[in-house]
Every structure is written in structure tokens, then in C-alpha cells.
Amino acid sequence: MAHASTRRGPAFYFLAAFFALFVAFLYGPMLIIFLLSFQGTSGGLTFPMRGVSTHWFVDLWSSSRYGDLGGAFSRSVILGVLSMLITAACCLFAGLAFRRKFWGAGPLFYLSIVSLVVPGILLGLGISQFFQLLGFQLHWWLSALGAHLSWTLPFGLLIMFAVLNRFDSSWEEAARDAGARPAQILAYITVPILFPGLIAVALFGFTLSYDEYPRSLLTVGGLNTLPIEISNMTTNVTTPALYAIGTVTSAISFLVIAIAFIAIAIIQKNRARARGEKA
Amino acid sequence: MSGRSSGSSSPVAPYLQVAPLAIVMIAMVGIPLATVVLLSFWESDGISIYPAFTLANYREVLTSPVTLSLFLKTLQYAAITLVCTALIGFTCSYFLVFHVRDLKWQIGLFLLCTIPFWTSNIIRMVSWIPFLGREGLFNGFLVQMGLTSAPLDVLLYSDFAVILTYVHLYTLFMIVPVFNSMAKIDPNLVEAARDAGARPWQILCYVIIPLTKTGLALGTIFVVTLVMGDFFVVRVMSGGQSASVVSAMKNEIDQLYYPQASAMAVLLIMVVLLMVSAVLRIVDIRSELAR
Numbered sequence: 001m002a003h004a005s006t007r008r009g010p011a012f013y014f015l016a017a018f019f020a021l022f023v024a025f026l027y028g029p030m031l032i033i034f035l036l037s038f039q040g041t042s043g044g045l046t047f048p049m050r051g052v053s054t055h056w057f058v059d060l061w062s063s064s065r066y067g068d069l070g071g072a073f074s075r076s077v078i079l080g081v082l083s084m085l086i087t088a089a090c091c092l093f094a095g096l097a098f099r100r101k102f103w104g105a106g107p108l109f110y111l112s113i114v115s116l117v118v119p120g121i122l123l124g125l126g127i128s129q130f131f132q133l134l135g136f137q138l139h140w141w142l143s144a145l146g147a148h149l150s151w152t153l154p155f156g157l158l159i160m161f162a163v164l165n166r167f168d169s170s171w172e173e174a175a176r177d178a179g180a181r182p183a184q185i186l187a188y189i190t191v192p193i194l195f196p197g198l199i200a201v202a203l204f205g206f207t208l209s210y211d212e213y214p215r216s217l218l219t220v221g222g223l224n225t226l227p228i229e230i231s232n233m234t235t236n237v238t239t240p241a242l243y244a245i246g247t248v249t250s251a252i253s254f255l256v257i258a259i260a261f262i263a264i265a266i267i268q269k270n271r272a273r274a275r276g277e278k279a
Numbered sequence: 280m281s282g283r284s285s286g287s288s289s290p291v292a293p294y295l296q297v298a299p300l301a302i303v304m305i306a307m308v309g310i311p312l313a314t315v316v317l318l319s320f321w322e323s324d325g326i327s328i329y330p331a332f333t334l335a336n337y338r339e340v341l342t343s344p345v346t347l348s349l350f351l352k353t354l355q356y357a358a359i360t361l362v363c364t365a366l367i368g369f370t371c372s373y374f375l376v377f378h379v380r381d382l383k384w385q386i387g388l389f390l391l392c393t394i395p396f397w398t399s400n401i402i403r404m405v406s407w408i409p410f411l412g413r414e415g416l417f418n419g420f421l422v423q424m425g426l427t428s429a430p431l432d433v434l435l436y437s438d439f440a441v442i443l444t445y446v447h448l449y450t451l452f453m454i455v456p457v458f459n460s461m462a463k464i465d466p467n468l469v470e471a472a473r474d475a476g477a478r479p480w481q482i483l484c485y486v487i488i489p490l491t492k493t494g495l496a497l498g499t500i501f502v503v504t505l506v507m508g509d510f511f512v513v514r515v516m517s518g519g520q521s522a523s524v525v526s527a528m529k530n531e532i533d534q535l536y537y538p539q540a541s542a543m544a545v546l547l548i549m550v551v552l553l554m555v556s557a558v559l560r561i562v563d564i565r566s567e568l569a570r
Contacts, residue, residue, distance in 0.1 A: 008378075011378075011479075012378050015370065015373065015374035015378055016374065016378070018370055018371070018374065019370075019371050019374045019375075019388070022367060022371055022392075022450075023391060023392070025447065026392065026395055026447070026450075026451075027395070028410075029403070029406035029407050029409075029410050029447070030395075030398075030402070030403065030406050032406060032409050032410055032416065033402070033405065033406040033409060036409055045408070045409060045412070046409045046412055046414045046415055046416075047409070047416060047419070086299075086303075089299070090299045090300040090303065091300065093295075093296040093297065093299065093300070094296065094297045094299070094300035094301075096293075096296050097292070097293035097294075097296035097297035098293075098297070100292075100293045102293040102294060102297065103294075104301070105297075108297065108300070108301055108304065111304050111305070111308055111309055112304060112308075114308065114312070115304065115307075115308040116501075116504075117500070117504045117551060117552075117555060118308075118312065118504075118508070118548060118551075119504075119507070119508030119509075119510075119525050119544070119547070120508060121508075121510055121525060121528070121529060121532070122315060122508075122525070122528070122544045122547075122548070123307075123308065123311055123312070125311075125315060125532060125537065125540065125541070125544070126310075126311025126312055126313075126314045126315040127307060127311045129311075129314050129315070129318055129537065130310055130311050130314040133314065146303065146306065146307040147307065149303050149307060150303070150304070150307040150308050153300055153303060153304065154304075157300065182292075203397065204397075207397035207398070208397075211397075211398065211399040211400065211401075213400070213401060213511065214508070214510070214511065218532070227399060227401055230399070230401050230402070231401050231511065234401065234405055234515055235515070242405065243405075243409075246399070246402040246405060246406065249399055249402060250398050250399065250402055253397055253398040253399065254394075254398070256397070257394060257397050261390075
């Protein structure tokens with residue numbers, strides 16, 4: 001189709017080099033701290049490596065210097081899973097609703113955009129003060145969960161819009177004409193077709209919540225989440241333990257991303273195969 | 280007709296479907312923002328806050344010379360970051376859309392650019408420290424090459440480090456929307472321009488850039504609002520030497536001066552919304568979302 005660009009000119013190599021540099025810029029620093037987290041026992045925050053050890057990983061869990069890392073970690077994972085489930089469910093239904101005109105659709109959409117645009121710490125201040133005015137206590141599983149949802153739901157909604165853009169609703173109509181009830185249409189038609197998109201929404205729901213910092217800061221109450229503990233460590237900890245926690249939390253993020261990508265890839269492959277068999 | 284095309288035919292269905300999202304957004308965004316506006320009229324003495332209706336907080340914020348310098352500093356950060364992210368984002372997207380022809384490679388490389396978005400910003404920021412520090416890799420390299428006699432101090436804990444971190448964290452917010460609009464450009468348009476005798480730079484300026492405008496606008500909104508809302512990067516990476524609007528606000532919050540912080544916040548939101556609406560005035564983003 002684009003036959004004029006079949007030859008790779010100097011522009012291609014220049015741009016490819018630029019892109020490669022950008023990728024190095026994106027991942028290079030992370031690779032450095034992954035390496036440095038295996039620093040030897042007597043090693044410091046920078047190169048050279050003084051031996052290779054897992055000392056700093058062990059130190060993270062055994063030492064009490066770093067505060068309640070285990071507790072913070074489990075709270076962050078629970079919050080991430082809750083945000084993921086709530087985001088996927090709320091955004092699925094909200095996305096379906098937005099296909100029709102309804103009263104308040106415009107303001108609700110703008111409120112979601114405002115939530116993305118407003119500084120997170122400010123929303124945290126608002127939520128914490130709103131809770132105090134009502135006389136409610138701040139809890140990580142309530143106020144911080146709400147703060148996380150104010151961040152994950154708008155992203156989920158935007159992705160849902162993109163997913164539904166490519167969704168052919170004549171499938172639903174066919175099911176209705178065949179006598180299916182709304183719940184059956186949802187369970188047997190809409191959700192299965194949209195499932196890869198829902199995985200993407202869930203991925204955003206988990207990771208954005210798991211790494212959330214500015215909105216959590218004023219809303220967690222007495223018990224911190226992992227990003228808050230890590231941010232405290234950036235100013236207090238001057239050993240490679242800081243990099244070790246970075247390696248651990250990044251590994252978890254990469255694991256979650258990989259699971260989501262693989263799940264989507266398997267579904268798409270099965271669908272392609274099913275289509276191939278029919279043809 | 281529109282009723283037929285949706286999941287169910289009942290007129291209350293959309294309200295039931297949207298209710299959970301609407302409740303969370305109103306409770307966790309709408310009311311909290313209203314609370315901030317309310318607080319900005321209250322009084323405080325640094326120990327607790329008292330309901331009142333005073334304009335003193337606004338008077339203080341608007342007359343303080345610090346406010347102006349904070350806003351200028353923040354806008355400067357935002358402007359430099361915007362230029363860098365736009366240039367990098369546009370170039371990378373251009374490469375992916377017009378030079379990578381295999382769709383699998385295109386998607387793979389695009390995802391490679393977006394994966395860091397799902398990891399911790401704090402860790403990505405921290406990871407610059409061993410690279411930029413006095414004894415860091417880059418200084419070691421410079422000294423070894425004989426380019427400088429002593430390690431450079433301006434690399435870390437400086438405005439340079441702050442902006443570098445912003446560019447590192449936020450470029451993908453530019454790449455995603457720019458890539459998205461660029462991928463929708465019909466290749467036949469580029470072909471037609473070429474057949475009509477347009478030079479490569481003319482195709483770039485008169486075909487590709489105009490058609491990428493909405494993506495650039497969306498990216499601009501993201502990058503500018505993210506930079507203007509940050510307090511953590513500026514605090515850590517400048518080594519406490521620089522401050523932005525939100526980092527100053529954070530200090531007031533730490534000292535329990537909530538009303539003053541709220542007044543500053545209201546001012547900031549107004550500036551941000553003004554900038555966003557200016558961008559929206561130039562480019563119609565809703566038509567892009569509907570496409």
C-alpha cells in the first residue's frame with residue numbers, strides 16, 4: 001500500500017536510533033537500580049558493586065528500620081484488588097450507560113475529566129476534610145479506597161469508551177430478538193465479547209491504585225500504603241535497601257502487566273482460531 | 280432506535296448502570312472539591328481551623344510576592360517539560376506509525392513505551408539518583424573522559440534533575456494520544472501529497488502535524504496538569520531548593536494551614552482550568568473521542 005516507503009532511507013535509521021535512545025532513557029535508570037539492589041553487604045548507593053548479594057532484600061523483611069513494610073505491602077495489594085474489581089464493574093456499566101443519552105451525562109463526564117486534571121494531593125485534602133466535617137474516621141480501606149477510585153475510574157471509563165467504540169451492538173439485539181433477558185444478554189453476550197477490554201480496565205484499576213501516592217497521602221489515616229512507606233524511605237534510607245524495595249515493587253507491577261497481556265493475547269488467539277475454523 | 284441499540288430497553292436502565300460510578304465520583308471528587316472551596320473561606324491559627332467567611336486567605340495569597348514567583352516557576356517547569364515531551368512524543372510516534380510497517384512490531388514497540396506507566400513513579404524517580412549523583416554513572420563517565428575535572432553538582436538536586444524526571448515520567452502521556460491520532464491518518468493522504476509533489480517537510484507541516492493536533496492537545500493537557508500538580512518530584516529532585524505551587528501548598532498543609540492551602544489550590548485550579556479551556560478552544564477534543 002505505502003509503496004513509496006518500502007526502501008529504508010537514512011530517515012528510518014535516524015528515527016530508529018532516536019526511538020532506541022528513548023527506550024534506553026525510559027528503562028535504563030530502572031535497570032541500574034535493579035542491578036544495584038543486588039549490591040554486596042558493604043556496598044553503597046552507587047557503583048561500583050562491592051560483590052553480589054541478596055542482603056538488602058533480606059534486610060527489608062528482617063530489619064525493623066524500615067517501618068511496617070509487610071503491613072503496608074498487604075494493604076496496597078488489597079486496595080489494588082478492590083480498586084480493580086470496583087473499577088471494572090463500575091466502568092463496564094457506566095460505559096454501557098453512556099451509549100445512550102441520559103440526564104447528567106455531560107456533567108458526569110466532565111467531573112471525571114476534572115478528577116484526572118486536579119492535583120492529587122488537593123483531592124486528598126478535600127476528601128480528608130470532607131470526612132472530618134462529617135465526623136468520619138480516615139481509614140485506608142474507606143477514604144483511601146475512595147481516593148484511589150477517583151483516579152482509576154476516569155481512566156477506566158475512557159478505556160471503556162474506546163472498547164465500546166468497536167463493539168457491535170447488533171449482537172445484543174439478535175440475542176434480545178431471540179428472547180434473551182437483559183441479565184442473560186449481559187452474561188452471555190456483552191461481557192464475553194468485551195472481556196479483553198475489561199482486562200485492560202482491570203489492569204489500570206490495579207496498577208494505578210497499587211502505585212498511587214499523592215491522593216493516598218492525606219487519606220490513609222493511621223496506616224500507610226506501600227508507596228507512602230517508599231516515599232518516606234527516599235528521604236530516610238541511605239542504603240541499597242531502597243533499591244531492593246524498588247526492585248520488589250517493580251517486579252510485582254511487571255508480573256501483573258504480564259498476566260494481563262498474556263490473558264488478552266490468549267483470548268485473541270482463541271478467537272482468531274475460532275474464526276479460522278468457521279471460514 | 281437508540282433504545283434498541285443499547286443493552287436494555289428500559290428508560291431507567293442508564294441511570295441504574297451509571298449510578299455506582301456517579302456516586303463515587305460525586306462523593307470522592309465533587310464534594311471534596313467543594314470542601315476545598317469552602318475551606319478557603321475559613322480561618323485558621325495553625326492549630327485548628329474555624330468556620331467563617333473571610334477573604335483574608337485570598338488576600339494573602341494574591342498579594343504575596345511569593346505566589347507570583349511560585350506560579351512563574353511552576354509554569355516554567357510545565358513549559359520546558361511540554362516542549363521536551365512534545366518533541367520526543369511526536370518523533371517516537373512518527374517513527375512507529377510511518378516507519379514501522381509490521382503491525383505486530385508497531386503494537387509491541389508502542390506497548391514498550393507505555394509499560395512504565397503501570398509501574399511506580401516514585402521508583403522511576405529514585406532510579407535517576409545513582410545515575411546523576413556526584414558519584415553517579417554519568418559523572419564518572421564525564422570525569423573518565425576528561426570532559427570535566429570534577430564531578431558536576433548541577434546534575435542532581437537541581438532544576439535540571441526536576442525537569443529530566445518530569446520528561447522521564449510524563450512523555451508517555453504525550454506518546455499515547457499523539458500515536459493514537461497519527462495512526463488514524465489515512466496513508467493515502469500522505470501518498471496523495473507526495474504524488475502532488477510535496478517535499479517531506481511539507482508533508483510533515485501541512486498534512487501530518489495538522490492531523491495530529493488533537494493528540495498533541497490531549498497530551499498537552501495531561502503533561503501540563505501533571506507537572507502543575509506535582510509536589511514530590513520537585514521536592515526530592517531539587518533537593519529542597521526549588522518549590523512549585525503544589526509543593527508550597529503541601530508545606531502549608533503540613534503546618535495545618537488548610538484554609539491558606541485551599542485558597543492557593545482554588546487559584547491553581549482556576550489557572551489550570553483556564554489553560555485547559557484555552558487548549559480546548561483551539562482543538563475540539565470531543566470530536567476526536569467520538570471518532
